[in-house]
Amino acid sequence: MTVAFLGLFLLFSSGCGAVPECPLEISPQRAVVRYGDPVTVNCTATQTARGMGWEATVGSTGMKTGVQSVIWNVSSLTDWTAEPKCFGNFFTEPKQCRKNLNISLYKYPDTVSLSSVNQPVQMVEGRQYQLQCEVQSIAPVQYLTVNWYRGQTLIHSQDFSHNTTRTPVNVSATLLFTPDRAHSGQRLTCEAELNLGPEGPQLPPANQSDPLRITVLYKPQFVQSNESLSLVAGGSVVLNCSAEGSPLPQYHWRYLEAPNVRDSSTGGWSVVNITAATPENSGRYTCTARNVLGDTARTFTLTVEQKSRDISRIVIPVVAVCLVAVVGIVIYKMKH
Structure with a gap:
């Protein structure tokens, strides 16, 4: 019984040995x-x-x-x-x-292209836009990374490691982009990069889209605040109204009209010229800058002061007359 059991144990042990x-x-x-x-x-x-x-x-x-x-x-x-x-x-x-x-x-993509789903190149500051990068015929997609650039700055990356398809496929990557005015004039691009590891190419070619140049629109804004000025009558002053805005704003002035007051606009600014100012020119001069996105205003408060009279021109003649009168009275009394 014991011998039989031992034989079975050895047979079982040899059958369960580790596979080389x-x-x-x-x-x-x-x-x-x-x-x-x-x-x-x-x-x-x-x-x-x-x-x-x-x-x-x-x-x-x-x-x-x-x-x-x-x-x-x-x-x-x-x-x-x-x-x-x-x-x-x-x-x-x-x-x-x-x-x-x-x-x-592996296979590099045939084309990489960038488009804006809901607005082409003009964007309003603060709004969110959906950009799309189309990568045509690339494999294997699980090693693909789509990089987004604003100028030379990397702003977003998206990989497709979850997709194990081995044959060439077309893929679309999406970026939600919110521009501000500092981005105006910059270029957005997307790039398809195959990360094939140390066994793959160490300097893979850049498969990059054509750039999308963006213009950011925003309502006018004055750099300077309201201003108060004082001027002596007879003097001149130029009130300068210049606002930042995209597209460039148009200007409108509101003030009490007078023959010696003129306004003019050129390029990105507008001015009011006041020559030979009088106290009647005192008051508020309000400049409004306006474009398609809104308007903003800046006010100049002007005070024109009357010239002070030269007292000496009055006092000296009066004193002289008085002296002559006194001398005359003294002489008269001495004779009589």
Whole structure:
């Protein structure tokens, strides 16, 4: 009974022993191949083999005997479904085994283009816009990263690692963009980048869209606040009204009209010229800057002061007259 039990235990133990590791080594362990390029991979047996070879939809070698290595070689790889396997038959355990080649067949995109879904190149400050980057015919998409740039600044990245499709596909990446006035005149671009790892190209070509040059529109805004000025009658002054805005604002003045007051506009500013000012020119001069997005106003408060009279011109003649009168009275009394 005991002998029988021991025999069963030994049989069971031998059947549950660890499976020897497959004595095949593939070099390189991962092949990264551009669509249509040649590829060569070597498979070597680390123990004596009865025979070995490659199984593949393209470049299959069949069983080769009396060898310790076998090469998988394809002059132009175009099979997106290729899954080469190196197999070996051995005199000792494991009697048979195989290893799969980790292969990535890749293709750069045909085109990369950028468009705005709901507005082309003119954007209003503070509004959100949806930009779309179209990448045509790229593989494998799981290694794709779409980068968004404003000028030379990277502003967003999107990867597609969840998509394991091996054949070329078209993909669309979206960016929600909120512009401000500092972005006006800058260029937006998107770039398709294949990150194929250390086995892939280390300086892949830049597959970038044509730039989208943006103009940011915003309502007028004055850099300076309201202003109060004082002027002596007879003097002149220029009131300068200049606002930032896109598109350039138009200007309108509101003030008490007078013959010596004139306003004019040119380019991005407007002025009021007051010459030979009088106290009647005192008051408010309000400039309104307006474009399609709104308007804003700035007020100048002007005070024109009357000239002070020269008292000496009055006092001296009066004193002189008084002195003459006093002298005359004294002389008169002395004679009488």
